[in-house]
Amino acid sequence: MTSNAVEIENLSKTFISVKRKAIIIPTERKKVEALKSVSLDIPKGQIYGLLGPNGAGKTTLIKCLATLVLPTSGTAKVNGYDVLKESTYARASMGVCQGNERSIYWKLSARENLIFFAKLYRMPTSEAKERADELLGRMDLLEKADEKAENLSHGMRIKIVFARSLIHDPPVLLLDEPTQGLDPTFATDLRSYIQEKLKDKTILLTTHYMHEADLLCDKIALINEGEIKSFGSPHELKEAVRDYDSLHMKVVGTPDIEVIKKIENVMSASIDTKNGYSDLVVTAQNGYDMAHTLLDYMRDTGSGKVEHFEVKEPSLDDVFLQLTGRRIKD
Amino acid sequence: MTHQTQEDKDEVTHQSSDYLETFKPRAMDWSAARTFAMKNLRIALRYPANIMIWGFLPLLWFAPYILMATAVGGPETTAHFTEISGYDDFIQFVIIGWFVFLYLDNSIWGIGNNFRVEQFSGTLEPLFSTPVPRISILLGAAFSDSIQGTIQAMILLLLSMSIFGVSYSLTAIAPTIIVLLIMVIGLYGFGFMVAGMILVFKDPSVLTQLVSETSYMISPVNYPINALPKPVQFAAYLLPTTIGIITIREIAITGAWNLLNFSQAVLALGGLAIVFWLLGLATFQFAEKWTKQRGHMGGF
Amino acid sequence: MEQEEKTIFQKMWNREGARAELRAANALALKQWQVEFSYPLSVLWFIVMPFLWFIPLIIAGMAITGGAESAALEGLVGTSDWITYIALGSAYTGLAISLMWGTGQALRREQNVGTLETLMTTPMKKETLVWGSMLHNLQHGGLGVILQLTASILLFGVTLNWWGIIPALMIVCLSVIGMQGLIFTVVCVVLVAKQGWMIVEFISSTLLLIAPISYPIAVLPTVLQYFSYASPLTWSVEGFRGFLMDGIAYSGAFNAIVALIILDVIFVIVGGLLFKRTERYVRMKGALSQF
Numbered sequence: 001m002t003s004n005a006v007e008i009e010n011l012s013k014t015f016i017s018v019k020r021k022a023i024i025i026p027t028e029r030k031k032v033e034a035l036k037s038v039s040l041d042i043p044k045g046q047i048y049g050l051l052g053p054n055g056a057g058k059t060t061l062i063k064c065l066a067t068l069v070l071p072t073s074g075t076a077k078v079n080g081y082d083v084l085k086e087s088t089y090a091r092a093s094m095g096v097c098q099g100n101e102r103s104i105y106w107k108l109s110a111r112e113n114l115i116f117f118a119k120l121y122r123m124p125t126s127e128a129k130e131r132a133d134e135l136l137g138r139m140d141l142l143e144k145a146d147e148k149a150e151n152l153s154h155g156m157r158i159k160i161v162f163a164r165s166l167i168h169d170p171p172v173l174l175l176d177e178p179t180q181g182l183d184p185t186f187a188t189d190l191r192s193y194i195q196e197k198l199k200d201k202t203i204l205l206t207t208h209y210m211h212e213a214d215l216l217c218d219k220i221a222l223i224n225e226g227e228i229k230s231f232g233s234p235h236e237l238k239e240a241v242r243d244y245d246s247l248h249m250k251v252v253g254t255p256d257i258e259v260i261k262k263i264e265n266v267m268s269a270s271i272d273t274k275n276g277y278s279d280l281v282v283t284a285q286n287g288y289d290m291a292h293t294l295l296d297y298m299r300d301t302g303s304g305k306v307e308h309f310e311v312k313e314p315s316l317d318d319v320f321l322q323l324t325g326r327r328i329k330d
Numbered sequence: 331m332t333h334q335t336q337e338d339k340d341e342v343t344h345q346s347s348d349y350l351e352t353f354k355p356r357a358m359d360w361s362a363a364r365t366f367a368m369k370n371l372r373i374a375l376r377y378p379a380n381i382m383i384w385g386f387l388p389l390l391w392f393a394p395y396i397l398m399a400t401a402v403g404g405p406e407t408t409a410h411f412t413e414i415s416g417y418d419d420f421i422q423f424v425i426i427g428w429f430v431f432l433y434l435d436n437s438i439w440g441i442g443n444n445f446r447v448e449q450f451s452g453t454l455e456p457l458f459s460t461p462v463p464r465i466s467i468l469l470g471a472a473f474s475d476s477i478q479g480t481i482q483a484m485i486l487l488l489l490s491m492s493i494f495g496v497s498y499s500l501t502a503i504a505p506t507i508i509v510l511l512i513m514v515i516g517l518y519g520f521g522f523m524v525a526g527m528i529l530v531f532k533d534p535s536v537l538t539q540l541v542s543e544t545s546y547m548i549s550p551v552n553y554p555i556n557a558l559p560k561p562v563q564f565a566a567y568l569l570p571t572t573i574g575i576i577t578i579r580e581i582a583i584t585g586a587w588n589l590l591n592f593s594q595a596v597l598a599l600g601g602l603a604i605v606f607w608l609l610g611l612a613t614f615q616f617a618e619k620w621t622k623q624r625g626h627m628g629g630f
Numbered sequence: 631m632e633q634e635e636k637t638i639f640q641k642m643w644n645r646e647g648a649r650a651e652l653r654a655a656n657a658l659a660l661k662q663w664q665v666e667f668s669y670p671l672s673v674l675w676f677i678v679m680p681f682l683w684f685i686p687l688i689i690a691g692m693a694i695t696g697g698a699e700s701a702a703l704e705g706l707v708g709t710s711d712w713i714t715y716i717a718l719g720s721a722y723t724g725l726a727i728s729l730m731w732g733t734g735q736a737l738r739r740e741q742n743v744g745t746l747e748t749l750m751t752t753p754m755k756k757e758t759l760v761w762g763s764m765l766h767n768l769q770h771g772g773l774g775v776i777l778q779l780t781a782s783i784l785l786f787g788v789t790l791n792w793w794g795i796i797p798a799l800m801i802v803c804l805s806v807i808g809m810q811g812l813i814f815t816v817v818c819v820v821l822v823a824k825q826g827w828m829i830v831e832f833i834s835s836t837l838l839l840i841a842p843i844s845y846p847i848a849v850l851p852t853v854l855q856y857f858s859y860a861s862p863l864t865w866s867v868e869g870f871r872g873f874l875m876d877g878i879a880y881s882g883a884f885n886a887i888v889a890l891i892i893l894d895v896i897f898v899i900v901g902g903l904l905f906k907r908t909e910r911y912v913r914m915k916g917a918l919s920q921f
Contacts, residue, residue, distance in 0.1 A: 015915070066751050070913040092643060092753035102744030107668040108661065119657030120752040122642050122650040131638065148668065164748070169638040383828055390835035394844060395690055401845030402703050402712045403694040410696030420694070535735075536675045543682040552686060553693035 004077075005172050005202035006042040006065065011035055011074035013060050013226075034060040036226040037074065042202055042219075044171075047194070049217035050206040051316060053328050057226040058206035059098075062176045065204070066096045078172050092121075095165030099177040101157040103164075106150035110141050110160045113149060114167060121168040135163040138197070140189075155186035162190060173198065175205045179212060191216060208328050210316040220316070224324040234316060241314040241322050245287030248312060249280040249294065253304035263297065265290060268321050278304065281327075283318055287311030358469075362462040366470025367477075370444070374478055384478075385485025388435075389493070392428050395552045396421055396494075415554035417583060422496040425487065426579045427551035432483045433476075433510070434549070434571040437517040438542045440475030441468070441525045464618060465611065468525055472518045499585030505592060506578050512599040516570035519606025526610070526617035550575055570602050642753075651761075654754040658762025659769060662736060666770075676770070680778035684720045687844050688786065691716060698787070707846050709875065714789060717782040718871040719843040721775045725802070726863055727834065728771030729764060729809050734816040734830050736763040741821065756909050757902075760817055768806065794873035794880065801869035804890040808862035811897025812837075818908035837863050862893040 013035040034057045042048045050058045063069040065076055067087045076083045079093035104113045111132050118128035136145045139159045149157055162178060175194075179187040194203065194216055207213055213220050214234045222230045222237070230237060244267055255278065257271045267283040284290035291309050298304045320328050399420050403411065407420040417423045448457060457467060491497060524541055531537050548558065548566040555563055555576065566572045577595040581587045666672045691700075691712055704710040737759070740746040749759055782788040819829050840850060840858040847858045858864045869886035 068747055068750055068913065070910065088753050088755070091751055094751075096748070096751040098747070100744060103748040105661065105665060105745060106743075107665045112661075112664060116657050116661045117748075117752065120654045120749070120754050122645040122653060122753070124653070127641075168642045171639065383832065387831065387835060390832075390839050393839055395687075397839075397849050398687065398690065398716070398844040399694050400702075400849045401706060402691050402700040404702035408694050408696070411694050414693060414696075531669070531671050536669060536671045540671065540675055540678065543679075547682060547686050547689075552690045557689050557693040 003043055004041045005044045005046075005079055006040070006048075006204060007075075007077040008038060008040045008061075008065070009075050011038045011061070011064060011076055012072050013057075013064060013069065014072045033226050035064070035071070038223075038226070038228055040221055040228065040231075042204060044202050045200055046218045047203040047205060047216055049213040049220040050204065050223050051208065051210065051213045051220050051320070051328060052206075052223035053208060053326060056223045058223060059176055060226075061223075062096070062098075062174050062204070062206060065090075065174055066094070067091055092168070093170055094172040094174055095168065095170040096174045097162050097165035097176065097178050099158060099161070099175075099180045101154055101161065104149055104157065104160050106157075107148060109146045109148055110136060110152070110156075110163075111145040113160055114163060117164050118167050123168075131167060135166060138193075139163050155182050158182055158186070159190070171200075171202060173201050173203045175203060177206055177208070179207070179209065187212075210328060214316055222316075222320050222323060224320070224326060229323045230319065237316060237319045238314055241283065241319050244283045244285055244314060244318075244322070245290070246312045246314045246318045247280075247282045247284060247287040247290050247294075248310045249278075249282070249291075249306055250308040251278040251280055251298070251304040251306050252276065253298075254278055255280065255298055255301075255303040260294070260297075263293060265293070268325060270321055270327050272327075277307075281318070281321070283314065283322055359462050359466040363466040363470035363473065366467055367473040370471060370474035371477065374474070382485065385482040386489065388428055388432060388486050389490060392424055392552065395424060414556055417554075417579075419496065419583075421494045422498075422583060423554075423579065424552055425490045425494065425496060426498065426582050427549075427575050428490075429483050429487045430510075430513075430571055430575045430578055431546070431549055431551045432486060433479055433514060433517060433574075434520075434545060434569065435542055436475055436479035436482070437472070437514075437521040438524055438538055438545070440479070441471060441521040441528070443538075444471045444475075445525060445528050464614065465522075468522055468614065469518065472521055475521075476514055498582040501585055501587070502578070502582040505581050505587055508596065509574055509577050509599065512596060512603060513570050513574040516599060516603030516606050519603060519608070519610035520570060522610030523606070523613045526613035526615075529614075529617040529621045545569055545571075568602070570599060570606065573599050573602070651755055651758045654752070654758050655762035655765050658759065659766035662763065662766040663769075676774070677777065680721070680724050680774040681781065683724060684717065684778060684782070687716050687720060688713065691844075703846075706848055711789070713782075713786050714875060715871065716844045717779070717786065717788045718874050719841075719867050721778045721782070722802075722867050722870040723838065723841065723843045723863075724778060725768075725771035725775050726805075726809065726866070727838075728767045728774060729806070730813055730816055730834055730837075731830070732767035732770065733760060733763045733813050734820045736766070737817055738820045757814075757905065760814060760905070764806075764810065764813060790874050791877035793877035794875070797878060797880070797883070798870050798873040801866060801873060801886065801890070804887065804894060805862060805866035805870075808866075808890060808894040808897045811894075811899070811901030812862070814901030814905040818904050821912055822908055837861055840864065841867050843867060859889075860893070862890060862897060865889040865893065 012033070015032045015034055017030045017032065038057075038061060040048070050061065052058055060069060064071045065078055065083060067083050067090060070084070078090045081087075081089040081093060083090045105116070108116065111129075114132035114135060115125070115128045118131050119125070123131060133142070133145070136142050139162070141156060141159060141163070144152060144156060149160060152160075158178070162175075165173060165175075178194075179190055182190065191212060194205075205213070205216060217234060219231065219233055220237060221228045230240070232240070253276070254273050255271070257269055257280075260266060260269045260271075260280070260282065265284050265286075267285070269280070269282045271281075272279045280294075282290055282294065288311060291311065295306055298306060314322075317328050320326070399407075399411075403420075407418055411420060412418045415423060524538065527541075528537055548562050549569060549572060550558075550566065555566055555572065558566060573595050577592065581592075666676075695712065698713055699710045700712040701710060703712045703715060707715070709715060737746065740749060750756070779788070779790070783790065816830050816833065819833075823829055840847070840854050840861060841863040842858070847855050847864065850858060865886045868882060869880075869890065872880040872882050872886065
């Protein structure tokens with residue numbers, strides 16, 4: 001057996017959506033390539049992150065591994081079991097946490113939910129109760145254990161979902177946006193739990209929070225339009241763009257981003273405009289020189305007034321921008 | 331001075347826009363009701379098979395009664411049935427009962443399903459956060475249901491008439507339309523009540539089923555009203571459809587209509603309609619407040 | 631602690647097999663009760679439902695015959711006690727509807743609410759998901775049958791032949807096997823078709839029309855009679871009622887049992903194949919969470 005807990009080889013998934021008129025007659029066929037020949041191996045005990053904007057293919061990849069979606073081609077193994085041919089074993093080997101509060105029963109209490117799922121993982125009632133209480137304790141949910149999930153807060157429900165994925169103490173965890181929409185305290189709790197208590201687990205984590213990936217992951221795969229664009233440790237990824245500076249400007253007005261992209265020495269640029277203010281991020285070899293160029297440009301064209309600027313070390317977002325021309329938040 | 335600060339405050343707290351300047355709260359927003367009804371009809375048209383099927387399905391529900399009548403009473407309508415009902419053709423009797431009853435069934439299931447669909451698709455809360463009076467949304471839903479319901483009822487009537495070879499008096503058409511119209515207005519009130527109950531109990535499928543099966547049981551659809559025990563008969567008359575079924579059945583089968591009886595029926599239906607509207611609106615308003623206090627609208 | 635955690639996973643791993651599946655099915659059935667009883671109206675519905683179906687039939691029958699005897703029915707099936715005939719027929723049908731409708735609806739609900747995907751990530755067999763739901767509806771519908779029959783005996787003077795209870799239960803077992811095939815088919819339709827419940831409504835209404843619930847199939851038009859012979863529901867109702875009315879002296883026993891066994895084989899194979907294909911298709915489309 002190899003030392004990889006997850007092995008993904010040339011995994012592709014194409015969805016075909018058919019629009020129909022009057023029930024039968026297809027009017028439009030649309031192909032969406034959600035995954036394009038993705039390969040990724042995760043060694044045992046490592047945390048890997050999939051970082052990318054919405055629709056990049058992160059969830060499809062997780063669902064393929066979770067045996068919820070059949071890939072069009074390619075293979076994937078979890079804990080050495082092929083997700084297509086030995087799907088039962090693969091499922092038994094992993095815990096799946098989709099950061100979706102709807103994946104538990106709202107009409108049942110936290111405890112009832114966990115006991116129920118424990119039984120689906122073959123535990124007898126007494127053992128299931130014990131395990132549920134143990135996890136509730138670890139999640140600080142014992143006080144609310146008998147409250148129906150519908151009466152709990154969003155954060156607490158997510159904690160139940162998370163506890164559910166740990167119910168059979170699986171060696172592999174697939175965490176799909178586990179902290180999405182959580183308030184900061186809950187998110188921090190969950191992250192430190194992953195960091196401290198799940199050291200022996202192999203984890204594949206999807207997120208579009210860069211600092212989360214930076215903090216938790218041993219290695220990160222940057223994914224966009226179904227392809228892994230770059231791969232490495234957070235440090236390595238940032239190292240790749242270390243020769244560049246990231247210039248952040250707060251501008252009153254809306255400068256034309258297409259024009260800025262064409263300015264000499266601009267490596268990449270993105271803009272986010274809200275209420276007449278624009279956040280402009282530009283990568284360039286020398287951030288201070290670029291600041292001068294841009295200040296001149298905006299003064300000359302009157303396209304904006306710079307209120308504040310800052311030259312920063314590149315972040316993962318800058319790496320992503322550099323690679324894809326898109327920001328992860330998009 | 332104090333007056334001045336008050337005004338200042340007002341100016342800061344209200345931001346204005348074209349929309350807000352022309353906005354006035356209304357007790358009834360007819361255009362919103364129409365928009366909502368059109369939306370429902372448009373969605374319904376995406377599934378044209380639905381309307382056909384709903385016109386056809388009730389046939390499968392009442393055919394067993396006709397078959398049962400054949401099994402326990404023989405192929406001819408029994409003397410006992412004629413004696414208690416006053417009609418000598420069981421099939422002719424049942425079909426017209428179903429034709430009218432379909433309106434009741436529709437107003438119960440229609441509103442229930444509307445809510446269920448909106449709740450499941452997550453559009454109920456956004457819908458209720460628009461500044462449109464809730465009553466307009468409900469009425470809109472009711473309009474579209476009436477239109478669909480009428481198409482279905484007509485399909486059912488024509489289909490059953492041709493399958494079972496029964497016919498009805500043509501002179502009945504005008505009075506039938508009058509009775510149906512008043513009855514449908516009354517049913518809207520009934521529908522509001524059901525909608526309110528759905529908001530509170532949150533499980534539309536069980537509630538609508540309970541209400542529809544119970545009202546079916548006490549309605550004189552497959553049997554004359556005097557086949558029911560006395561107290562149940564009284565309850566049956568509280569449903570707007572009961573008078574409707576009896577009146578329309580009499581006119582359609584005998585072809586003769588008595589002005590006095592007819593105007594009494596219309597008056598009674600009108601009275602029921604008013605009562606149901608008042609009850610329905612009160613129930614719905616109460617239910618809405620109740621759910622808002624508990625913040626349960628999106629959940630189920 | 632670490633050591634103990636290892637064993638949790640190891641233990642689960644070693645507990646493969648029928649017992650594990652049974653445990654999962656049981657958990658699913660129990661969970662369904664918990665969910666149902668958290669809706670205040672469900673309890674009321676549970677008690678009232680068996681009667682809502684049966685009472686209109688009795689009222690209509692009364693309006694037609696004017697009494698408890700029917701000469702026409704005697705001519706057709708040999709008994710003039712139409713109330714018992716209908717009470718037994720509709721009691722069994724209540725169970726069948728609960729099984730078919732209930733199971734289809736339950737999975738639909740999981741899909742709508744968002745828990746179906748989570749269930750699919752557990753190591754139980756996909757079929758167990760359906761069996762668990764069936765188990766719940768068998769309990770649910772079974773209690774309904776008992777409730778309705780008890781009330782029928784007390785209120786409407788229905789009489790049962792007590793010797794027929796065990797053979798009637800046997801018929802129920804045979805019937806559940808065949809129904810399983812139908813249920814798997816229903817589940818497929820519900821999971822795949824956008825307006826699946828309508829097709830299910832259509833299928834179940836047709837099955838009920840051609841089943842001998844409140845009339846013998848002899849009164850059906852000839853074409854429908856052929857369909858009726860091919861439906862496991864027909865033989866289940868006939869067998870169930872036959873044994874409970876005539877006891878072990880029931881003359882149609884052989885026909886009903888043989889027909890049920892044959893139909894069981896056919897329906898289980900067809901339903902099972904269909905389910906396997908559908909489950910693959912749904913995963914291919916990635917549509918588990920869509921509706």
